[in-house]
Amino acid sequence: MLKNYFKIAFRNLWRHRVFSFINIMGLAVGMTACLLIFLYVRFELSYDSFHTKADRIYRIVTDLKTPTELIPTSGPAWPVAPHAKLDFPEVEAYTRVNPDNVLFRKDDIKFMEEGAIWADSAFFQIFNFRLIRGDVRTALIHPFSVVLSETAAKKYFGKDDAFGKTLLITGGAVPATVTGIMKDMPENSQIKSDVVLSMCTLTAEWAKDLDNQWGNYGPYAYLLLKPGTNAQALQKKFPAFLEKWNGEEMKQIQMYPTVLLEKLKDVYLHSTRGDLGSSKSSGNIKNVYIFSIIAAFILIIACINFINLTTARASERAKEVGIRKVAGAIKGQLARQFIGESVIICLIAFLLTLGLAALLLPAFNELAGKTISKGIFENPGLLLLILATSLVIGLLAGIYPAFILSSFNPIEVLKGRYATSSRGATLRKTLVISQFAISTALIIGTIIVYSQMRYMRNQSLGFNKDQVLVIDTNEDKNREALKQAISRLPNVKAVSLSGSVPGSGYAGAYSEVENIKGDLQITNLDVYFVDFDYIPLYNIKMAAGRPYNREFKTDTTQALILNEAAVRTLGYRSPDQAIGKRFKQWGREGKIVGVIKDFHYKSLQNPIKPLCLRMEWPRMGLISVKVNQAGIKGTIADIEKQFKTSIPNRPFSYYFLDEFFDRQYRSEERFGRLFLNFAALAIFISCLGLLGLASYSTMQRTREIGIRKVMGASVSNIINLLSKEFLKLVIISFFIASPVAWYFMHKWLNDFAYRTQISWWIFAVAGILALLIAIITISVQAFRAAVANPVKSLRTE
Structure with missing residues (x-):
């Protein structure tokens, strides 16, 4: 009996190989994406879990109240x-x-x-x-x-x-x-x-x-x-x-500190204070939640497709059920047969999932920016979970034909009085709406993610980072001589020595600065140590006063420059009011000589904080070099020669500031790429399901299409007839997806201090894309049916 079930199952798969391919491939792709995302999520949640004493290790952090x-x-x-x-x-x-x-x-x-x-x-x-x-x-x-x-x-x-x-x-x-x-x-x-x-x-x-x-x-x-x-x-x-x-x-x-203890396991994903690799590896629990939801969505879409196509085709086997019942088959045998066939298909999809996941894992590691797994068999528990999921899907998809068709009266079926249940059609429509609502929400999310990335890259930073080469001398004693030697090279426009460049580290300084009331106000200022050439090299604009100037001998010991954010914390309504005011900072006293316009010295995820520029030669070890684009390789070679002459005991290394600054957005870029790829997969799986249902619907209406063509219906009439029902479902899904997508993406954008707006055009574009995808998917099958010979169509029954 079991052998007979297998024969029937594989015979049906081969006879309807197009539907079988769509069914198996859709489910396999969905489970593959789900497996890869679960590997990523599991890896992110595993940070520092290998420490046997992790539950007893706490990081000390501090809130400083001024x-x-x-x-x-x-x-x-x-x-x-x-x-x-x-x-x-x-x-x-x-x-x-x-x-x-x-x-x-x-x-x-x-x-x-x-x-x-x-x-x-x-x-x-x-x-x-x-x-x-x-x-x-x-x-x-x-x-x-x-x-x-x-x-x-x-x-x-x-x-x-x-x-x-x-x-x-x-x-x-x-x-x-x-x-x-x-x-x-x-x-x-x-x-x-x-x-x-x-x-x-x-x-x-x-x-x-x-x-x-x-x-x-x-x-x-x-x-x-x-x-x-x-x-x-x-x-x-x-x-x-x-x-x-x-x-x-x-x-x-x-200045009053409050000491707090953070559990080690919570630091990577939950702490807002960064970690030891904050620029390289800090995680975000929201992103983990988002990818977990996407994995669930993709799996749901794949399941919907599988159940939709399985139940849609079940009615074709009504006569088979009638004949088997007349031949003596009991209801339990028929139920086991249909459930078994569904499970076999799911097991094939599972095996295909293992192959696809193993093939795609290296590319996925590269996309994620880290080795989340060296092989899929490193995580046997996760594979067992996917196997169990595939079996459950098979059982769910097999229940409809197993218990609905097996309960039909064989006489009614064999007389041709069996008709497809309207409840089955309603179920399939509901499932189509659900999967396209998910797909549309992912399209909206993808557009918003990339809009935010484009916004951050195109936003005016308040300084010029193009064609700037940065060399780290590690505060070597010969760095000033090196700076002078580089400044004499032909393709060098400007050179500056500093302790920080935009996007790099900065120091916090306990300071006392005269406020609007005339009192010395205690405040904490971020500090950049700079020389006379820093402000002009980076083209930082002055809001009031003047930049540091060699003609003023006291600038190196008694002068300070603030940014506009610092001026606002002191209560001044305009930057001009701060000029000439007193300050005390790290043993130095003097006056404010200038106020620079706010510039983004951190990424756009962070608000611009109060900053001061201070001249202090011992703390400056970075040389910024503004170079001409032409002959840049030769210029770098010349700079390297000067470096080896002035600082022979250190290795020469450099980076371009624009690339260095953009590294702050690497995690967001990786998130965007992963989001895009998995959104595309979800849409692809939805299209497979829609194509399968459209093919089935077309096949069910073959005779009707033939009659309409004989009566004079055009190709466009037939395509419209077959498409409009599905397009209505896609439009309904758009109205369901839009508010949900807006809510979750609005929460995601709240993590950015500077963010794009969620405009109406994003939803319009997403809706048009969803419709176009659906139209193209349905029209392929509808066009084939519309141009078919009506004589052949009328001979099908």
């Missing part, structure tokens, strides 16, 4: 973590992690390790970064110790054993001992580096007072709490802790 604002920071003051270990028995261990760019040298090999980190000695005891060589308890306990990843060890020592060997670090060529070799850090880790240096190198050797600087907010800090500790109860103890250690200074500077 008289004018609340400043959220991603880390506490330097002394907080070590003193918390001393004061609170609930703290088992602590580590601070400070990212840095560190020069490494071994013989003629030299690299600027831009992803290096400094960490306290408990780093490898708190986090599960496995050491191949070395002791987790002692690897970072002494100054000038360094732990290398396997990749870094091979880079510097080749096949030789790096353990116990010496490297030279920083521009001072200080010897550092390799005290450990670790496995490369996992992809799903916030902390990701090939080089870990001992924090005591800083705190015990190079900056011995660092652990007492309560006003210096720098490192990321993590606490490992003892088992059973209530983190919220511990958090409530920090106000008294800060009062004990720093109460007098807080009152003096009127």
Whole structure:
């Protein structure tokens, strides 16, 4: 009996191979997309879950309250973590992690390790970064110790054993001992580096007072709490802790920190303060939710197609059911047969899904910008879930023919009195509306995502980033000489030395600036360290006053330039009112000499904050070079020669500012590409289903089409007849999708400080696209039916 069921099932598949192909391919593509998205979502949710003590690890963050604002920071003051270990028995261990760019040298090999980190000695005891060589308890306990990843060890020592060997670090060529070799850090880790240096190198050797600087907010800090500790109860103890250690200074500077504890597993997706890789790898829980919803939508669309086509074709087998019943088949046997056939089709689709997913996974990894999985069989649980899903779909799709057709009276069916149920037609229409509503919503979402990306790229930034080359000298003592040498090159328009460029890091400075009432107002200003040439090179416009000028000798010691946002926080109605006002900042006193127009020194996701430009030569290590487009390769070669002459002990590296600035939008660009691709897949699957239903509808009306053509109906009349019913369903789906899409995309746009508007034309374009897609899909089949020979059509019955 079972063998007979298989024979019948494969015979039916082959006899109706076009419908079978549409059915199987639509379901397989849907499950493939769903599998890939689930791999992505699972990877995003897995960040830092490999740490065995992750449930007890908390990151310390701080809210700084000043008289004018609340400043959220991603880390506490330097002394907080070590003193918390001393004061609170609930703290088992602590580590601070400070990212840095560190020069490494071994013989003629030299690299600027831009992803290096400094960490306290408990780093490898708190986090599960496995050491191949070395002791987790002692690897970072002494100054000038360094732990290398396997990749870094091979880079510097080749096949030789790096353990116990010496490297030279920083521009001072200080010897550092390799005290450990670790496995490369996992992809799903916030902390990701090939080089870990001992924090005591800083705190015990190079900056011995660092652990007492309560006003210096720098490192990321993590606490490992003892088992059973209530983190919220511990958090409530920090106000008294800060009062004990720093109460007098807080009152003096009127800056009051509030310490908060963030669970390690929540930082990557839920924290608004960024992580160690905030420019590279920080996640967004909203994006995870969006892709999960898209995966569900795609699977729903695929299921709708499968159930639609299966139930639509079920009526063709009514006579088969009648004959089988007359021959003695009972209802249970018929039900098992139809359900079995449906499940077999789903299993074929599942096998096809495995092949498609394995084939597409490398391209999907590239699209996602990270290796979310090296192979689909790395996640057997997820494959079992997809298999179970396919079986459930098969059961659901088989229920209609199994229990509806198997219950028909065989005599009625064999006499030709069986008619398709109107309830079945209503069900199919409802399913078509549902799938096209989802597709239309995804079209609207895709247009809005790309509108936002275009808006961010085309928005005026308030400065000129084109044709600017940036070189990092790491504050080498010969950087001024290098700047002068570069300025003399023929294709160089301008050169500037600074501590930051737009899109890069900035410092926060406790400041006192005279406000509209004449009082010195305490405020926190972002700081860019710049020279005389910075403002003209970047073409930053002045709102009032003047830029820094070599003719004014006091500009290097007694002058400050603010942006318009800073002026507004001081209560001034116009920038001119701020000129000549007093300031105190980091031991310097003087007057405001200029106000620049606001420019976007961060990405457009962030509002423009109060900023000051300060002249301070020791803190400037970046050389910005404005170059001519013509002969740019030769200009770069000339700059490299000058670099090697002036700074021979450092590797030459550069980047173009426009590319560097646009890196801030990489995560949004990846999100947009993924959204577009999966929206296109959803639309493709919807079209497959629509094509299948249109083909079935056309086949059911073959005789009617023949009669209409004999009576004089034109090709356009026939196409209109076959299309209008489906197009009505698409129009209904548009009106359902539009408000839903507007609601969710409005919430998504709220994450951007500067955002595009959701205009009416977006919905108009989406509606027209949905209609065009439907028209093209239906018209292919309708045209074939319309041009067919009516004589053949009339002979079909």
